[in-house]
Amino acid sequence: MKVLIVYAHQESQSFNAALLARSVEVLTAHGHEVRISDLYAMNFDPVATAGDFGERRFPDRLQYDREQKHNYQRGTLSEDIAGEIEKLFWCDMLILQFPLWWFSVPAIMKGWLDRVFVNGAVYGSGRRYDTGGLNGRRAMVVTSTAAYPGMCAADGLVGALDVILWPIQNGALAYAGCNVLPPFVSWSVNFVDEATRRRYLDEYGARLAQIETTEPLFFHPLGDFGPDWRLRPEVAARAVGQGKPTTA
Amino acid sequence: MKVLIVYAHQESQSFNAALLARSVEVLTAHGHEVRISDLYAMNFDPVATAGDFGERRFPDRLQYDREQKHNYQRGTLSEDIAGEIEKLFWCDMLILQFPLWWFSVPAIMKGWLDRVFVNGAVYGSGRRYDTGGLNGRRAMVVTSTAAYPGMCAADGLVGALDVILWPIQNGALAYAGCNVLPPFVSWSVNFVDEATRRRYLDEYGARLAQIETTEPLFFHPLGDFGPDWRLRPEVAARAVGQGKPTTA
Numbered sequence: 472m473k474v475l476i477v478y479a480h481q482e483s484q485s486f487n488a489a490l491l492a493r494s495v496e497v498l499t500a501h502g503h504e505v506r507i508s509d510l511y512a513m514n515f516d517p518v519a520t521a522g523d524f525g526e527r528r529f530p531d532r533l534q535y536d537r538e539q540k541h542n543y544q545r546g547t548l549s550e551d552i553a554g555e556i557e558k559l560f561w562c563d564m565l566i567l568q569f570p571l572w573w574f575s576v577p578a579i580m581k582g583w584l585d586r587v588f589v590n591g592a593v594y595g596s597g598r599r600y601d602t603g604g605l606n607g608r609r610a611m612v613v614t615s616t617a618a619y620p621g622m623c624a625a626d627g628l629v630g631a632l633d634v635i636l637w638p639i640q641n642g643a644l645a646y647a648g649c650n651v652l653p654p655f656v657s658w659s660v661n662f663v664d665e666a667t668r669r670r671y672l673d674e675y676g677a678r679l680a681q682i683e684t685t686e687p688l689f690f691h692p693l694g695d696f697g698p699d700w701r702l703r704p705e706v707a708a709r710a711v712g713q714g715k716p717t718t719a
Numbered sequence: 720m721k722v723l724i725v726y727a728h729q730e731s732q733s734f735n736a737a738l739l740a741r742s743v744e745v746l747t748a749h750g751h752e753v754r755i756s757d758l759y760a761m762n763f764d765p766v767a768t769a770g771d772f773g774e775r776r777f778p779d780r781l782q783y784d785r786e787q788k789h790n791y792q793r794g795t796l797s798e799d800i801a802g803e804i805e806k807l808f809w810c811d812m813l814i815l816q817f818p819l820w821w822f823s824v825p826a827i828m829k830g831w832l833d834r835v836f837v838n839g840a841v842y843g844s845g846r847r848y849d850t851g852g853l854n855g856r857r858a859m860v861v862t863s864t865a866a867y868p869g870m871c872a873a874d875g876l877v878g879a880l881d882v883i884l885w886p887i888q889n890g891a892l893a894y895a896g897c898n899v900l901p902p903f904v905s906w907s908v909n910f911v912d913e914a915t916r917r918r919y920l921d922e923y924g925a926r927l928a929q930i931e932t933t934e935p936l937f938f939h940p941l942g943d944f945g946p947d948w949r950l951r952p953e954v955a956a957r958a959v960g961q962g963k964p965t966t967a
């Protein structure tokens with residue numbers, strides 16, 4: 472497979488850097504091609520502005536998503552965005568690797584989603600979920616946190632992991648058409664010993680060895696929803712966002 | 720009350736700009752003091768880097784949250800961060816106003832949280848939720864979306880609103896100690912007519928007229944959790960992150 476890793480950590484001596492190195496090693500050993508968007512190293516600009524557009528369909532009032540579509544179609548998006556879109560459509564699998572900050576991605580990665588997941592390419596004109604622009608691709612969240620696993624259990628202090636990751640896994644990755652594999656989380660990295668960190672690296676490697684066959688998480692396809700945008704009466708909720716009970 | 724509005728929209732002709740203007744008008748008319756952090760106008764830098772710290776406790780390897788605490792205590796955080804922290808502790812109520820992008824805040828606002836909600840001030844050393852650093856303050860999410868209300872219903876296409884907003888409302892605002900008021904959402908703004916937009920402005924004004932008495936959302940206090948960080952057996956889940964059914 473062709474794997475794109477979008478990576479957000481500032482520190483080359485970090486545990487996240489070790490995870491990244493391990494992933495390249497394992498993926499390459501398994502015959503996958505790997506490209507990396509190292510957002511800090513690229514000095515990636517996360518702020519969506521009018522400067523992202525070489526042309527304006529609506530010059531008087533910026534409507535960011537509509538200009539995304541217009542400029543994508545005309546090939547007039549800014550160079551940094553166009554370069555990331557090229558990588559995105561090159562890949563068969565997208566890995567988002569980041570430390571969990573405020574129960575979400577760091578700003579530099581949020582801006583990668585805001586600016587690179589463009590209307591007209593990744594979604595739009597009714598295309599989303601199983602008809603999304605990244606349809607057929609796999610995706611995976613790889614994150615680290617100071618939290619202990621119990622804190623993200625089904626009834627944990629900060630909330631169930633599948634609720635915390637809903638906006639990223641469902642709202643961005645599944646919405647765009649990806650089959651989302653279960654996340655890989657390195658727990659309480661600030662507090663564990665070196666042996667545990669080594670175990671995390673091995674576990675991550677084992678997960679990556681199976682990316683072609685791992686069963687994706689379930690998110691409801693478009694056809695499960697009625698014209699009122701709610702689950703059809705005969706469809707049972709199978710994802711937390713639609714009312715399935717939280718899981719550990 | 721002293722109200723800080725953190726605002727993230729690039730376009731002065733936008734509906735969000737109209738909402739902001741209305742909020743200043745209504746809040747001032749009700750005797751509240753208002754300050755605004757207009758992140759785009761300030762050219763706020765959302766990217767957390769080593770440059771945020773005048774001193775380093777751990778010069779060899781950047782550990783962002785530990786340096787936040789160290790530099791907050793020493794008064795050596797970068798000027799832009801220190802200025803925002805001053806506003807944050809000045810206020811009795813924090814409003815985050817933004818268009819919902821990928822079911823979260825735009826990157827420029829995520830960076831405001833990443834850099835301004837610092838360890839040692841807003842949380843840390845066990846202080847969080849009802850013991851968080853912003854304890855006693857109120858907070859509110861004010862957002863706009865292209866989505867129709869049904870899409871964010873209890874079983875809606877993109878997921879229940881309380882699940883979508885969990886990382887912001889629980890993970891950031893409640894975690895930091897705020898009492899979080901119900902969010903104000905302007906629905907399907909791209910598609911509604913001018914009369915509906917005017918109605919949204921009036922409804923927002925009416926909500927702001929009651930900020931001192933509005934009942935906050937419920938999030939579990941620290942005491943509801945056992946030493947395993949999970950709800951004590953005798954405590955029923957009353958928030959979606961801990962397993963309460965989703966609501967429209």
